[in-house]
Amino acid sequence: MIEVNRKGEVWVFAEQEAGHLSDVPLELLSKGRELADQLGVPLAAVLVGNKVRPLCATLAQHGADLVYLAEDGVLSHYQTASYTRVVCDLITAYKPQICLFGATAIGRDLAPTVASAMKCGLTADCTDLQIGDHTDAQTKEHISKLLLQIRPAFGGNIIATIVNPHRWPQMATVREGVMRMTVAEAGRTGKTIKFPVNLAGVDLPTEVLESQRRAKKVNLKGARIIVAGGAGVGSRDQFRLIWDLANILGGAVGGSRAAVDLGYVDHDHQVGQTGTTVRPALYICCGVSGAVQHRAGMQESAKILAINIDKDAPIFGVAHYGIVGDLNEVIPRMIKTIRSGASLSDAVTGASKA
């Protein structure tokens, strides 16, 4: 651990694979920028890899004042031992106050290992990060300007705010899509600080033999319209209805975790705290109860239409439009109505008259 260091910077781990940055670090830089400004400290990106220097410019354009660049041939593939060593050496040298990681396959391997080695706290899958005060329930000690790490907790109607008051850095992971990426500022530049990599004495216990990555099949984040199904859909076969409605609207298909767990739809489609966070123009959810972990991933959609048989379902609390009814009847009706353009234009005139 490092001691509390009020001058410490805000850091974002700039995860890259084969020289490509994913969206998460850029989203985290947008959030990190806000936090750093509130604290009056610089925002830095930590870039680890091999031949990744060209990415420094992108990181600066997305808000980084500084980029710590750690390059070495050994670092070309992510490996727990080497990356942990480099990140811990950096933290020990520069004592940042906050370190943010994407909750990706790599981030969820690296961040806990770093936290364990540094003996500091880590909060997983935060849905919001703020700067605020903390009073210890027992000692009544009051500490200002801590990182408030906010995440839904058990129960579906609880949001927990976690702090890490004494053992710094304050570390958190955030899922892809949760933080909004601000547009890059073309002219913005930052300073690059080359960090000497010292991996002498670190023997690498793992050798990567093969690595296969496929492009994401589903682009939920980019979809203008999403039709999502939940446990209420009833079966993988019935989920056809969700696909049909999405197809006819030119939208993408989403699912609740229950729908994913039940095998109705693949995990790539999951919306929510442990899935993708989306903000489409229209989010139609069918047979989704609206647990907080689901709402966390969709409640910022511009328009939300909920179709649920239970009029008291929590999903109606975030909906703009609602139909209380059986999705097995409502969805076919919607499809039929959209197909028959005629009745729709009637409806449009009807609506404008109303």
Place this chain on the structure above:
Amino acid sequence: MGYNCVVCVKQVPDTKRITGQAMKEDGTVNRAALPAIFNPEDLNALEEALRVRDQHGGTVTVIAMGLPAACDVLRDSLFRGADRAILITDRRAAASDTLATSYILSCAVRKLKPDLVFCGRQAIDGDTAQVGPQLAEKLGYTLVTYLEELELDGPMARVKRNIGNGYERVRSRLPALFTVMETANHPRPPALLKALKCKKARAPVEIAKAVDGTLGASATPEAKSAETARRCSDMQTQNLLITQWNLDDIEADLGWCGGAGSPTKVNRIQSIVLAGGDYKEFPPTDSGVASLLGELIQDHTIG
């Protein structure tokens, strides 16, 4: 030669059935109010270890940290074929966050010096996926996360890892800790014969409670502990005693355990109050659906 395996398992509240009533004031879960289950991916971790033993020989020891009720998942593990079960239970371990939990587990695992440690990728109550990696770091074992396939060859493991958008094949040196995905295998069910034998397996804390019940309030503490000791040694000879360790048994430094050892603190717990009834309702009829769609077309949301 065989491999000695340790599997870390957790008893978790069945989060699919959590309601607001199950929360205590301080924001922690009132586990007593919830059905408790074997954390699903820990079953995959156990299965992976059992396969190693089936194929190469060796032993499978299961460790659970928690309240005495966690003995249920230990017994379940015995039914499925584990050789030995260990309960780590201690009031001073309460309020441990992932860092303190992994520290306590590391003290216990270190006593066993296994070749391989298996953890489920994550537990369904917190979904943090932190304890496995942190335990590996504390033990100084090679960490291999998201395991889907495992092949052992002497001091090396070949692993297929599921990295979300694809997979990776790696070759890692033992000793190693693996976090196991639910897609790795289909956990074997409890075996009837083992269940018949091991359903009587008990940890000392459970035996003490049973003694309390049979001897009643009038019995002296000495009489109770003598009876407990007698029953424990009886169970031991039948090989039905679940090993029970407290923080002293595993030589844990109390400064790193429980609340004191946990850097993260709860700042605030907020119940979300949904502003209900603010939405525009359409009836589930043809005309209701048509006017809803009409409205969405009008404002260019669709079409």
